[in-house]
Amino acid sequence: MMPILIIMAAGMASRYGSLKQIASFGPSKETMLEYAIYDAIKAGFNKVVFIIRSSFADEFKEIFEPKLRGRIAIAYVYQELHNAMEGVAVPATRTKPWGTGHALLCARPAVNEPFAIINADDFYGYDTFAKAAHFLQTECNAQTHANIGFILSQTLSEYGSVSRGVCTTNAAGLLTSITERTNIYPTENGIVYEEDGVQHPLAPDTTVSMNCWCFHPSVFQYATVAFRAFLAAHKEEPKTEFYIPSLADGLLQSGAASIRLIRTNARWFGVTYKEDAPFVQQNLDALIATGAYPPNLWGVLV
Template identity: 55%
Template sequence: MKPTLLILAAGMASRYGSMKQVDGFGPNGETIIDYSIYDAIKAGFGKVSFIIREEFADNFKAIFEPKLKGRIETDYVFQSFDLKPFGIDKTIERAKPWGTAHAVLAARNQINEPFCVINADDFYGYDSFEKMAKFLTTEVKDDTYSLIGYQIDRTLSDYGSVSRGVCKVNDEGNMVEINERTEVYFKEDGSVAYKDTTGEHDLPSDTRVSMNFWGFTPAVFKQSEEMFRTFVDANENNPKSEFFIPLVADELIKAGTASFKVIPTGSKWFGVTYKEDKPIVQKSISDLVANGTYPANLWD
């Protein structure tokens, strides 16, 4: 059974000022999602599921259906504010849904095969999809999950500090814990550091970080549903709280329910957080087209 690619695309993209998930970055207006799907098809994925807000469905279908028809099966998962499907009989007013792990849970009735989760607005590189496809077809089990571990110095911006989920990895190559560092940056000498309340701390440049590229079996839906109910109970008066995938991973590791293999990649990650990032991403993609990694017109 071919694995499924689940794309988190329900975000409001408020910092970007527009629907960055459908903004064009390639030479013919290709979106970042286009490159992820292209790499996933090449790596052997059989279906792509978009997690979106229902009101974006027509927009997404108009953009993606014509080019993906006959290439890969497509499916749409809607993330909403309705808690009743999760057995929570209350209405909680919020500006946005409950975060990435809640988005994954929204797909629980539509995915029956091993799958991976990625962000819509992140460029991951073919190597990552190839390694994840191999893991999902040969190694994944209900107690053995994975994430792609990027080298920290291949994920930073030249334009200021970023937040990164820094992975602590044991000798077996499994994640022991993940720590969110909110201010990671290049120092003047090109080395990497982060700042917290206790000051500046150096990080080895090959430290592995999570860029939200996770591999699971459908067992994760049952494993995380009870966690979600507990989370909602604890956070119903906290409208900005979010149920993130690393929270689920952390609980599964601590409970001994599942291990997470950190799959190392040398791929360069790039993403779009702010408008200023757009020309940098366009240049990176144009270089990859120039060196033959991608065709000039992705879907011709």
């Protein structure tokens, strides 16, 4: 069974200032997520599911369908406030969807096979998708999921703080915990995360999640229960989000399944802030110069 790639592209990119999901970075106007899809096709994925907002669906489809048609199967699901709420009313104070864990649940109607799920605005590299595809085709089952882990020092932005899932493992290479840290940044004394105004150090070689997860579809059952519990505790908090790392940590602590940490040395870069764009373009240009990617991913005139 060939694996599916789910791309979370519903965010409104408040820190970036525009819809970075459709922003051009490659020399032939390629978006970041196109490089992920290119690598995923090469690694053996045969379907991509886009999680988007209905408000920009037409524009999104107009950009991507001509490029991807005939190369990989495409499906769309929509992350809106009311989706996957299991009959729970949306509070009037809530103005945006409930986070990456909610996005995962919104994809449920389109997914029946083992899948990888990623962010739309991150560059993961071919090694990430090759390792994800191998795991999904050979090891993934209802009791065994995986995360592709990156080196913290290679995942920071020079222009502001970032959120990362900080991973710990046992001797067998299985995750024992993953903790979402939402305010990580470098200082003169090293990398820190800030919580309640207090800085806490993080080692540069800490393994972190970049939201590249490999799941068996049975995860949807656990996620539904976990999201219901989240809503019961936090639905009146207008900015609190239901994160995939928090969901995964709950899965671990419950003993319902194990999660392998598969490390990659792939170079990560992303577009959290507008100022990141030139750095991203420089990295893509360098990869194209080495032959890792063609100057025009799809051979389509734009």
